[in-house]
Amino acid sequence: MKQNKLKYIFRYIIQDASLRVKMVLIFFMVLILPFCFFTLYATRRISSVIQEQTFLAAGKTFEETFTAVQSRIEKVVNVTELLTxxxxxxxxxxxxxxxxxxxxxxxxxxxxxxxxxxxxxxxxxxxxxxxxxxxxxxxxxxxxxxxxxxxxxxxxxxxxxxxxxxxxxxxxxxxxxxxxxxxxxxxxxxxxxxxxxxxxxxxxxxxxxxxxLEQALNRTAITQNGFMLLLSGDNTVLSSENGAGQNLPEDIGASLSQSAQDTWNTIELDGIPCYTYSATLPPTGWTLVSVVPYTDIYSVGRALRNEMIGIMAAVAGAAYAVALYLSNHMLRRIWQLSETMQKVEDGDVEVRFNSEGKDEIGQLILHFDHMMGRIQQLMEEKIRYGFEIKNLELKALQAQINPHFLYNTLDTINCMAIQKAVPEIAGVATSLATFYKISLSRGKDRIPVRDEVLHAKMYLRIQNARFENRIQTRWDISPEIENLYIIKIVLQPIIENAAIHGIYEREDGTGTITVHGYRKGEDVYIEVADDGIGMPQEKADAVFSSPPGEIAREPGGYGVKNIIDRLKIAYGYEYGLSCKSVPGAGTVVTIHIPAVIEISNE
Incomplete structure (x- = not known):
């Protein structure tokens, strides 16, 4: 009887049913039924993958948190060891x-x-x-x-x-x-x-x-309900993520102490199954623990399965027809936006993409255009501010001229006016005028090497007038570098240091300074050698190899670090000063700059 009824239904569907019914049945058999089996399989597989990925993500989060906490502890250890x-x-x-x-x-x-x-x-x-x-x-x-x-x-x-x-x-x-x-x-x-x-x-x-430490514990969420704990050596809760430890049972430390470290373990906290992962923080003996409830691992898979089954029944009839239209319409603009972003990644920050709609994708495109306009504006401002800051740094460093030299020179002129005749006073006054004329240089930051050398010669002429020609000089400047440019007031402070801290410190207070300038390839070298008292090479290395930015003023003029800072700001970190010195024999300071024919002083 039942067999005959099934034959009747089958024959009715094949021969007598309306075309709409047949299309519905065919759609169900060809699309919905396979889709159901696929959905069931996919949900099980996705749930398994989600569980694996959740463990991997939780493990990675634990490692990052462990590293962050350990880094803070190591800073304390380093400070303690250093001060000890x-x-x-x-x-x-x-x-x-x-x-x-x-x-x-x-x-x-x-x-x-x-x-x-x-x-x-x-x-x-x-x-x-x-x-x-x-x-x-x-x-x-x-x-x-x-x-x-x-x-x-x-x-x-x-x-x-x-x-x-x-x-x-x-x-x-x-x-x-x-x-x-x-x-x-x-x-x-x-x-x-x-x-x-x-x-x-x-x-x-x-x-x-x-x-x-709590900031390190809170930096990244493990899972929705997962949290981090920091335990002491006796398994007392010291700190926890977002105060999670306040609601934990009192015996959590004892429960966690039974778990092996550096692997995922299973425990129950107030009847709730949880996974835990722990590791010891050397050298404190404290333990960092990650706690992840079972529900965070498996709930996503179950929710996904239920959601997919519900959506399958609700949208199966309309999804196929509507999806093609909507996907093509929406993805077309996303693809165009992706191509625009690729052009930006390749360096074209002026590219723009006009939005064709006011929906979320259209708003995204509009905000992208506004963002790129703002980025371009900020880039231009940053470049401009960078040049302004560099110029301000150079001018600020060059503004640190020690006025004592001017006072000493004026005192020399005054004494000579009383003791000697007018020609000597005229000579010193002329040297002083030339010295400050080159120092000012009408506001220019860079001058020819010949002017920089003349500036140093005027300084030595004034010093010899003051100290009765105690310093002998030898000048060997190659003609091929005289017209090259250098930032001003570099050579004179080095010669001043050679005189004051080298020659004048000798028992007889006399000596010789030799200045040798030459070009080597695309670089210029100016060596200032004196036969003064010298200094240990370790001290010279400490002064001339110090980090830029620590400007130290020394008696009698610019500090060496000041000159190093100016040279590195002006030419780059591969240029600057170097020094070789032997106690009792003298010192050689070398200026290293690029060979610049002419440069703007603006």
Whole structure:
């Protein structure tokens, strides 16, 4: 009976049913039914892939967070290690204040406080403190160097002396302190007497803000409900992501301690199955733990399966016809926008794409056009500001001429006016006028090498007039570099240093300066050699190899670092000064610049 009924239905569909019914059935058989099987398979496969990717993403997030936290801890360790070997700390901790003038005590404490502040700014640590046992005097504004007695009643101090090998302390160790002191992770080091290696002199404390560690924990979300924990060596929760640890069971530390490290483990927290991953942070002994609930791993797959089944039933009839039109219409503009962005990536920042609609894609295209216009404007402003800043830096550095030379020269003229005849005074006055005429150069920043050499000669003529011709000079300037350009007031300060710090320091106060200028390929070299007292090569290297930006003024004119900064700003970091010196034999300073025929002074 049933078999006959099925035959009747089948024959009805094939022979008697309307064309619309047949098309619906064919669509169902050819499209919907395979689509259903495909959807079921795809959801299972996608769920598996999502789970794998979630574990990979969680693992990567853990590694990034671990690296961020470890980096902050290493900064504290580096600062502590650096200060442990600082001679000033040992000096302050071991010096008897009864044998040390008060003014020196204040100078030492202020110098050490400045050093602490600089390390704090460079490393990002929150505080650096030194607790000393002696009665050193401290400035009222100095809160970095404290008497050890001020911490004698604190828990951390007692704990430190009970276990001096323990160098790391958590906010829990500062529970008896004011609230502002309870927000630090600290590394402490006992400073011992270097003579006995057993007598404690001071305690060095470097603080890391708890908020910095929490910032590292919060930097990237693991999953929707996943979170990070920082546990102490006894598995106490020290810090957590977004305060998640506040709602955890009290025995979470014990539960996590049973899990192996560096692999995913399964535990239950308040009856909720979770995956955990943990690793120890050397050298603190603390443990960083990642907690991911099961639901975050599997809920996405289940939700995706239910959603796809629902969407399949709702949109199957209309999706096929509408999708072609909409996809072609929408993707056409996206493809055009992608091509425009590729042109921008290739360097064409002036390309634009006109929007054809006001929908989201049209708004995206419009905002892209506005963004590119703004970027182009900012690029032009940055280039202009860069040139302005460079010129301002050069003018600011060149404005640091020491006025004492002018005063000394005027004093020489005054003395000669009393002691000698008019020709000598005229000669010195003419040399001084030429010297400052070249110094000003009508506001120009760069002058020919011959003018720079003449400027130096005028300086030496004035100095010899003042100091009775103590300096002999030899000039060997190649004619092929005389018309090349150099930033002004470079040679004279070097000759001034050679005279004041080299020749005048000799017992007889006399000597010879030799200036040799020549061209080598596309570079110009000017060597200034003196037979003065010289200096150790290590000292010369320290002065001439210092980083640019640290402008040091020396007596009698520009600092060497000032000249190095000006040369590197003007010509680039491959140019500048170099020095070779032998104590008792003299010094040779070499100016290295590019061979520039003519350059704009604007």
């Amino acid at each position: 070997y600082d001679d000033m700390i040992y000096k302050m901790a071991s010096t008897d204040p009864q044998d040390y003038p008060v003014i020196y005590q204040l100078e030492d404490s202020n110098a050490l406080a400045i050093s602490f502040n600089q390390l704090k700014q460079l490393s990002g640590v929150e505080n650096i403190r030194l607790y000393v046992k002696n009665d050193y005097l401290y400035s009222n504004e100095n809160t970095r160097i404290l008497p050890l007695d001020s911490a004698a009643d604190t828990n951390w101090y007692k704990k430190l002396w009970q276990a001096p090998s323990n160098r790391w302390y958590t906010p829990l160790d500062f529970a008896d302190q004011p609230s502002r002191e309870q927000s630090f992770f600290s590394c402490m080091r006992v400073i011992y007497d270097p003579d006995t290696l057993t007598t404690p002199l001071a305690v060095l404390r470097v603080d890391l803000s708890k908020s910095m």
